[in-house]
Amino acid sequence: MPGQRRSTLTAWEYLHADLQRGGGQQTREFVRDPEGNVGAFKEFGTNASRMADLVADKRVFGLSISTTYSPTYTTRFEQFFSGGAEFQLNGGSTSRTSFQGTLPEAWIDPNPATHAVDTDAARDGIPAANLGEKTAHELLGHVWAAEVAGLKPGTAEHKRATIQAENEVRRTDPTRGQKTRHHD
Numbered sequence: 195m196p197g198q199r200r201s202t203l204t205a206w207e208y209l210h211a212d213l214q215r216g217g218g219q220q221t222r223e224f225v226r227d228p229e230g231n232v233g234a235f236k237e238f239g240t241n242a243s244r245m246a247d248l249v250a251d252k253r254v255f256g257l258s259i260s261t262t263y264s265p266t267y268t269t270r271f272e273q274f275f276s277g278g279a280e281f282q283l284n285g286g287s288t289s290r291t292s293f294q295g296t297l298p299e300a301w302i303d304p305n306p307a308t309h310a311v312d313t314d315a316a317r318d319g320i321p322a323a324n325l326g327e328k329t330a331h332e333l334l335g336h337v338w339a340a341e342v343a344g345l346k347p348g349t350a351e352h353k354r355a356t357i358q359a360e361n362e363v364r365r366t367d368p369t370r371g372q373k374t375r376h377h378d
């Protein structure tokens with residue numbers, strides 16, 4: 195379909211523009227097509243379709259642009275022992291899902307990642323993930339795979355879904371290369 199690639203880029207431009215404005219908003223607030231129609235994204239690429247899934251969902255999926263992260267645990271036990279601890283992202287990104295007993299959320303460090311942090315990129319000899327690639331990996335990869343597709347983190351299917359999301363963004367720029375797989 196001739197128009198498909200362009201549509202996918204357009205969806206990404208919305209997300210990216212929002213991230214550059216400061217980001218940190220919840221997903222549901224910024225994933226809209228020009229007419230405010232969420233469902234229209236479904237017919238675009240894989241990532242746009244996944245964004246539409248997250249937005250249409252009644253649950254809230256967190257997306258934070260931050261140099262640190264602090265998961266929100268949903269059980270009193272975990273809240274007591276792990277709640278409030280803050281961790282450094284060191285230019286990378288991470289996410290947590292309900293499988294880990296937390297609210298589903300992705301954290302993206304706005305600073306560039308290095309190969310020391312993005313070991314998959316180092317292994318494949320490609321540039322470390324940038325802002326858009328990190329966001330796709332965490333939000334449309336890990337969070338979508340766990341919460342929407344029900345794929346348990348650590349499984350081959352779950353990991354494949356994260357690399358698929360990141361690679362779709364990398365594909366929009368030939369210099370970014372493609373990842374072959376997610377680390378164990």
Ligand SMILES: [Zn+2]
Pocket residue numbers: 331336356376
């Ligand atoms: Zn990952």
